[in-house]
Amino acid sequence: MAVTDEAILKIKGMIIRGELGPGDRLPPEKELSEHLGLSRSSLREAVKALEVIKVLDVRRGDGTYVTSLDPRLLLEAISFVVDLHDDNSILELFAVRRILEPAAAALAATRMSPEAVEGLREQIGSVDSHTDVEGLVAHDIEFHAAIAALSGNGYLATLIESLSGGTIRARVWRGLTQENAIERTLAEHRSIVEALAIGDARLAESLSIVHVSGVENWLRAWSDEKADIPSV
Numbered sequence: 001m002a003v004t005d006e007a008i009l010k011i012k013g014m015i016i017r018g019e020l021g022p023g024d025r026l027p028p029e030k031e032l033s034e035h036l037g038l039s040r041s042s043l044r045e046a047v048k049a050l051e052v053i054k055v056l057d058v059r060r061g062d063g064t065y066v067t068s069l070d071p072r073l074l075l076e077a078i079s080f081v082v083d084l085h086d087d088n089s090i091l092e093l094f095a096v097r098r099i100l101e102p103a104a105a106a107l108a109a110t111r112m113s114p115e116a117v118e119g120l121r122e123q124i125g126s127v128d129s130h131t132d133v134e135g136l137v138a139h140d141i142e143f144h145a146a147i148a149a150l151s152g153n154g155y156l157a158t159l160i161e162s163l164s165g166g167t168i169r170a171r172v173w174r175g176l177t178q179e180n181a182i183e184r185t186l187a188e189h190r191s192i193v194e195a196l197a198i199g200d201a202r203l204a205e206s207l208s209i210v211h212v213s214g215v216e217n218w219l220r221a222w223s224d225e226k227a228d229i230p231s232v
Contacts, residue, residue: 003039004046006038006042007036007045008050010036010038011026011036011056012055015055020066021066022067022068022069023065023066024065024066025063025064025065026056026063026065026066047064051064054073055067055069070154071154071158090170090219091216091220093163093167094212094216094219097160097167097212098209098212098216100160100163101148101160101208101212102204102206103151104147104148104150104151104156104160104208105147105151105192105195105196105201105204105205105207106202106204107151107152107153108147108148108150109195109196109201109205110199110201111150111151111152112150112196112197116150117193117197119146120143120147120189120193123139123142123143123146124139124143127182127186128182131182133172133181134172136175136182136185137168137171137175140171140185140189141164141168143189145157145160145161147192147196147208148160148161167215170215170219171215173222174219188207188210188211188214189211191207192204192207
């Protein structure tokens with residue numbers, strides 16, 4: 001194991017054991033390196049790495065602190081990686097969405113309030129036949145993010161949000177090339193909301209699978225068709 005990796009694991013261990021908590025300041029470098037049995041150079045490299053993934057916050061002239069460890073903060077790196085995806089990996093992103101978003105809908109169904117249901121209905125009502133494709137995609141992202149948030153699981157909601165951004169282009173293309181994309185999307189959204197409104201977790205889950213799979217299946221067919229076109 002590389003020395004830097006060992007240093008990262010030792011700092012992680014301090015956080016897991018509760019020796020360091022969110023917002024706590026790390027001991028001075030010399031003191032911490034001696035406590036962990038590490039060289040100061042390897043400790044510095046570990047701190048830099050943990051700063052990149054938002055576990056530590058280095059404040060120049062003040063010290064190094066543990067961040068809030070909020071899920072949204074810690075999962076920023078995933079969003080960055082997703083944004084760098086290529087066209088060959090987008091189907092894999094949809095496959096992951098097909099697993100996570102129905103799970104979020106099922107959880108949300110057990111926690112819905114009349115106010116939450118009305119909020120989702122208002123989101124759907126803000127879109128009509130005059131909405132352009134970009135507006136439809138923006139609504140779709142907002143709609144799924146709202147359901148994920150209603151699941152009550154911060155990590156799940158952040159993962160879904162991170163993955164959703166990477167599939168925007170595919171959804172835009174679907175809207176441009178398929179007839180009745182707006183009507184179809186809104187009808188599927190309404191069905192999901194009605195399942196949530198009656199607290200039917202299994203139905204909400206099933207409808208979400210169908211909804212995400214629709215775009216995934218279209219994209220797969222489009223990819224296959226594209227692959228069959230001879231290069232010029």
